[in-house]
Amino acid sequence: MKFTTSKSTLAYAIGTVQKAVSPRSPLPILSGILLEVHGDQLTVTGSDTELTIQCTVNVETENEGSIVLPIRYIADLVRYLPDVPIQFHTLPESTSTTIIYGTSQVNIHGFEPEQYPRLPAVEKGASFSLPQDALRDMLRQVLFAVSTDETRPIFTGVLMQVTGSQLRLVATDTYRLAVRRFQLDQEPEQQINAVIPGKTLNEVVRLTGGTEDEITIICGENHVFFLTGTLKIASRLIAGQYPPYEQVIPREFITRTRLATREILEATERASLLVREGYPVVQFTLQENSCVVSVQTQVGWIREEVSGVVEGEPLEIWFNARYMSESLRALGSEELSLELTGSLSAAVLRPAREENYLSLLLPAKPPKE
Amino acid sequence: MKFTTSKSTLAYAIGTVQKAVSPRSPLPILSGILLEVHGDQLTVTGSDTELTIQCTVNVETENEGSIVLPIRYIADLVRYLPDVPIQFHTLPESTSTTIIYGTSQVNIHGFEPEQYPRLPAVEKGASFSLPQDALRDMLRQVLFAVSTDETRPIFTGVLMQVTGSQLRLVATDTYRLAVRRFQLDQEPEQQINAVIPGKTLNEVVRLTGGTEDEITIICGENHVFFLTGTLKIASRLIAGQYPPYEQVIPREFITRTRLATREILEATERASLLVREGYPVVQFTLQENSCVVSVQTQVGWIREEVSGVVEGEPLEIWFNARYMSESLRALGSEELSLELTGSLSAAVLRPAREENYLSLLLPAKPPKE
Known part of the structure; x- marks a missing residue:
């Protein structure tokens, strides 16, 4: 693997996926981020298996390849790099990468990319799109009411319902409740009734918005996917029936x-x-x-x-x-x-x-x- | 005591003295700040007995008087006040103050000002003045080398020497040493050889500078004083002989x-x-x-x-x-x-x-x- 890019491109891609990574994950390879170069694209992936974030950016590629690097070091290192062209170079069969900038270089030990867990493929399911800004603003209006009490997992998520072309987001920790409705431009092929972890949606809020570009949401049996041009967020859904809330x-x-x-x-x-x-x-x-x-x-x-x-x-x-x-x-x-x-x-x-x-x-x- | 002032004036005066106050001081009254109104001036004092900071600002006075208010509440409260004229009102013999802003008011219980410890009066001693910016820049150059190890108090201070018209600042934690010299415009009446706590000088750095106005330093037997137009910082000196450093x-x-x-x-x-x-x-x-x-x-x-x-x-x-x-x-x-x-x-x-x-x-x- 050999590619050249800028500090700002690297910082953007790593910063995007970073929150999905637990630096002290019990599975050591998950404390790293997966870097994959195909064609002129670098895809960076971070995951804690519940939540996976993937960011794709353009780079100048000399050789394709992949490696997993520890987030703890790579994130800070990139922040401290000078603003010059930065080359990543991993020899075939090697599990370390040399990063070359100006007359200096640093080598970081990583993990074999083959060991990195397979990520959920985008499932078939009901899908719809809406402007990123609109989604972000709506999520902010309900996320404050999500519970942090892990003993009742259903309340740590946000209920997402689509009936006809009406989207509804609901959150409650049983002390307060927030309900947001939104009229979609199109009607998904199926109805949606899913509970998405609050943590996932906080990441969606952090990573989207500031743009009228659309975001596409695909809701499958066990996973939900948020897709934009450069970004893919995949999250497990919370199992169980959301309690009836309308009567309260x-x-x-x-x-x-x-x-x-x-x-x-x-x-x-x-x-x-x-x-x-x-x-x-x-x-x-x-x-x-x-x-x-x-x-x-x-x-x-x-x-x-x-x-x-x-x-x-x-x-x-x-x-x-x-x-x-x-x-x-x-x-x-x-x-x-x-x-x-x-x-x-x-x-x-x-x-x-x-x-x-x-x-x-x-x-x-x-x-x- | 009754006076009217602005949120920004209050925030400035309280922010200035705040760092000298321990919110959980073993002597409860020292977890407060002393407010004293004389003529059209409000003087706010904070102290932990080692370090005392006093800030004087102009206010519209209706009645003179004084009170001690807990820093923990007054500092945050002022930060949250609206930007309207703010009146402080303490009835005679009362140990609480009512703060009136618009149609709202808050009352905070305080302490009797007579119980507040007497602060060291400015001692006679050698004195000199220099631009605030110059002092601040020099202090920054030595303070990093001050020790935080309280078992050897002498190294937690900065040696301030004035010989003739030459000022010298020295700090060491025995692993590193920093020495800064400066040519004063005038020669103090006596030589100075004093060790000033690093904590005090960090406050001097925080509160001075951004101006070419002068600051006057008066060094007495047991205390040092830093004086500007609105500010008075008084600090105990560290007793003991600073070790010879030149030979190293x-x-x-x-x-x-x-x-x-x-x-x-x-x-x-x-x-x-x-x-x-x-x-x-x-x-x-x-x-x-x-x-x-x-x-x-x-x-x-x-x-x-x-x-x-x-x-x-x-x-x-x-x-x-x-x-x-x-x-x-x-x-x-x-x-x-x-x-x-x-x-x-x-x-x-x-x-x-x-x-x-x-x-x-x-x-x-x-x-x-």
């Missing part, structure tokens, strides 16, 4: 308020400073023409008045301050509608002028006096 | 080389990637017209050739890679002179065209085969 969304409310998202968010974050070392809940009081955010602790007290339009009955309710901040940040709207059915029932947050998103937040118990 | 600086050399600082620094840093998980030493080979930086480990090997002018005998020597990087970074010069008297003797690094700085670095043992 309140259909009515007794109090509704319209607030400026930024004002209520900033008030919540200041209040959360006073509770960060104790029970992290903050009171929200809906009264005529305003929502008051307040709490009293050993540190002191805070009282923030955010003006807004309040319909219905006055109401006091407590929320976990961090959960409320995250829900507010995910709204993606300057104005929000907060709908309540009582002090002990879930609140519904919606962007003020957007029908396709809502999130739900359970109230918290008030602190003991 | 080699007067002659058998090999001398001139190198581009950036090239040898980058080569050293790339080589250090290969040794970061083992014995962290790298070989430097001085040969005709170049210095080769190389090392071989279980990870692989590296060989970097940095061209330069070499006078004298060829020579191989090993250095701790991190120490070499730090010494090279401190040079502040595009070109350097590296002087060697043998593989087992200290190397001298100097800026190529600057007489007033040198650093010394002991060689390391080669790794075992």
Whole structure:
């Protein structure tokens, strides 16, 4: 294998796949990245077997070939290389690569590429495409609600449903729930009903967007694939049935308020400073023409008045301050509608002028006096 | 106490003194900052008794007064405040302050200002002034060599000597040594020979510079003071005699080389990637017209050739890679002179065209085969 490329091309390809690699994987070869040169293309692959990321870039090839190099060294080394043409050279049968730059060279021991696990081939399945930016923005609106509790794997994923031409993304950790709908341009051949690991989707968010180019999603029996021109992300699906969630969304409310998202968010974050070392809940009081955010602790007290339009009955309710901040940040709207059915029932947050998103937040118990 | 100011003024004053405060000080009041309003000035003080920082800013005063507020809450709170006029209000005899911004307010419990320790008054002593930028740049050139080993306190400080109108700053951790000289405009009334804690000088570096304004240094029996228009830094001196250091600086050399600082620094840093998980030493080979930086480990090997002018005998020597990087970074010069008297003797690094700085670095043992 022998090819020449630039520092920025290498850094891009390695940076793209890096998050899929565990530098201290129990299977040593998986702590490396696979480099494969075919024609004028270098394909770099990183994988932890659950999640695989592949990035293809153009290089100047002298000989085709492949090798696996430890991510721990190659990633930092590339970052420190000078901005000159960089040549990778692996002798046939060798498991080390010499990297030549200017008058200097470094040699890194790697692994035999034949030992690298075979990656899932793109399965047949339902497929659809949408603009990368749109997907990224929608994923951000639900990913905050994904659970990190590995004992209930189904909640560590996002439900992706396509019915007709309607895409729906749902996440919940049972304390909050986020639902995003989107109208696709085309209708996949089959319906989709799959649960994708949150970790995978965080990578999709990191690696896509900043472009109106499309991303294609193919959903098979056990795997989902995200494909762009240079990028291929493959992930195992989470097995199991996603619990019914629609019935927990309140259909009515007794109090509704319209607030400026930024004002209520900033008030919540200041209040959360006073509770960060104790029970992290903050009171929200809906009264005529305003929502008051307040709490009293050993540190002191805070009282923030955010003006807004309040319909219905006055109401006091407590929320976990961090959960409320995250829900507010995910709204993606300057104005929000907060709908309540009582002090002990879930609140519904919606962007003020957007029908396709809502999130739900359970109230918290008030602190003991 | 009642005054009004802006978020940026508060953030500046609190950010300035913050590093002198231990948020979890065993003496609770020292986990706070002292706010004192006299006339139209707010003076904020933070201290851990060893190091005290005071910052004075202009505010709109309604009533004079003072209070101590916990740094843990006040610093973050100010960061989250909106950009509107901010009023602090403490009732007489109260140990809490209400902060009023727009239609909102927060109240923070504090401590009685009378309980706050008395700070060292500026002592009589030798004093001199120099531009802030000059002081900051010189301190950066020696601080990297300060020891962090508290069992030998004298090495955790920087020796500051003024003889006639010559200022000299010296630091060593016994593995490396840095000496910076500077010609003052004026001659202090007395000679100075004091050891100032490295922690104090790191704060001086952080808080000064970016300006040609002068800073005044007053050195008393037990304390040193750094004074600018808005800032007062007071620090205890380290007791004890600084060991004689001049005798360890080699007067002659058998090999001398001139190198581009950036090239040898980058080569050293790339080589250090290969040794970061083992014995962290790298070989430097001085040969005709170049210095080769190389090392071989279980990870692989590296060989970097940095061209330069070499006078004298060829020579191989090993250095701790991190120490070499730090010494090279401190040079502040595009070109350097590296002087060697043998593989087992200290190397001298100097800026190529600057007489007033040198650093010394002991060689390391080669790794075992």
